[in-house]
Amino acid sequence: xxxxxxxxxxxxxxxxxxxxxxxxxxxxxxxxxxxxxxxxxxxxxxxxxxxxxxxxxxxxxxxxxxxxxxxxxxxxxxxxxxxxxxxxxxxxxxxxxxxxxxxxxxxxxxxxxxxxxxxxxxxxxxxxxxxxxxxxxxxxxxxxxxxxxxxxxxxxxxxxxxxxxxxxxxxxxxxxxxxxxxxxxxxxxxxxxxxxxxxx
Numbered sequence: 001x002x003x004x005x006x007x008x009x010x011x012x013x014x015x016x017x018x019x020x021x022x023x024x025x026x027x028x029x030x031x032x033x034x035x036x037x038x039x040x041x042x043x044x045x046x047x048x049x050x051x052x053x054x055x056x057x058x059x060x061x062x063x064x065x066x067x068x069x070x071x072x073x074x075x076x077x078x079x080x081x082x083x084x085x086x087x088x089x090x091x092x093x094x095x096x097x098x099x100x101x102x103x104x105x106x107x108x109x110x111x112x113x114x115x116x117x118x119x120x121x122x123x124x125x126x127x128x129x130x131x132x133x134x135x136x137x138x139x140x141x142x143x144x145x146x147x148x149x150x151x152x153x154x155x156x157x158x159x160x161x162x163x164x165x166x167x168x169x170x171x172x173x174x175x176x177x178x179x180x181x182x183x184x185x186x187x188x189x190x191x192x193x194x195x196x197x198x199x200x
Contacts, residue, residue: 037063037072039166040061040063040072040164040166040171040172041061041072041073043164043166044061044164044172044174045061045073047174047195047198047199048060048061048073048075048174049075050194051174051176051191051194051195052075052076052077053078054194055077055176055187055190055191056077056078056079057077057079057176057177057178057184057187057191058074058075058076058077058176058177058178059074059075059077059174059175059176060073060074060075060086060099060174060175060176060177061073061074061164061172061173061174062092062099062100062103062172062173062174062175063171063172064094064103064170064171064172065091067093067094067115067118067119068091068092068093068094069091069092069093069094069099069100069103069172069173070089070090070091071086071087071088071089071090071091071092072088072172073088074086074087074088079178086099093119093122093123094115094116094119095115095116095119095120095123095134095138096119096122096123096126096127097149097159097175098137098141098147098148098149098159098160098161098175098177099147099159099161099173099175100161100173101134101137101138101141101147101149101161102141102146102147102161102162102163102173102175103163103170103172103173104116104138104141105138105141105142105147105163106163106165106170107170112138116138134149137149145162145196145200146160146161146162146163146192146195146196147159147160147161147162147173148160148161148188148192150180157177157178157179157180158177158178158179158180158184158188159175159176159177159178160175160176160188160191160192160195161173161174161175161176162174162195162196162199163199164199165199174195174199176191
């Protein structure tokens with residue numbers, strides 16, 4: 001049986017670009033799979049744009065997709081040195097980086113542990129720190145309500161993220177990545193405050 005192949009638009013702001021989150025066989029599947037991504041962008045993109053403009057760091061929206069998170073929008077900041085760990089359409093396993101830790105931290109612990117076990121081998125392949133440090137970052141994210149991690153994927157970098165919810169469901173995260181600096185140390189509490197006031 002032959003199928004037509006459709007692809008989900010890469011992001012809300014430039015739906016003309018295409019990427020393959022997954023192969024889609026018909027228009028109905030395209031709508032059913034694409035609408036949640038567009039709804040996430042429509043709801044949370046204004047917050048991402050505001051943070052990127054105000055603080056100047058790379059700001060990324062991720063959508064949860066099974067055991068992974070998919071970058072659905074990346075906004076480049078105005079700082080001269082930007083951290084680009086993902087481009088739009090890239091997948092990363094849940095547990096890899098602060099962006100996915102905030103999603104895991106919002107889940108029941110047994111579900112998060114099952115996902116970490118599933119993704120462990122892939123995470124260890126790129127992790128710049130040991131797995132116990134990752135678990136420490138995850139425990140801290142549960143306590144604080146947001147995730148923060150440094151040097152997990154690239155030395156000298158730091159990231160903070162907050163889970164994005166629609167109703168009670170953790171559907172993704174918003175992440176801000178930067179090179180560790182004195183300016184970042186001043187901005188981080190303000191970024192966290194803005195995230196928490198908008199999303200808590």
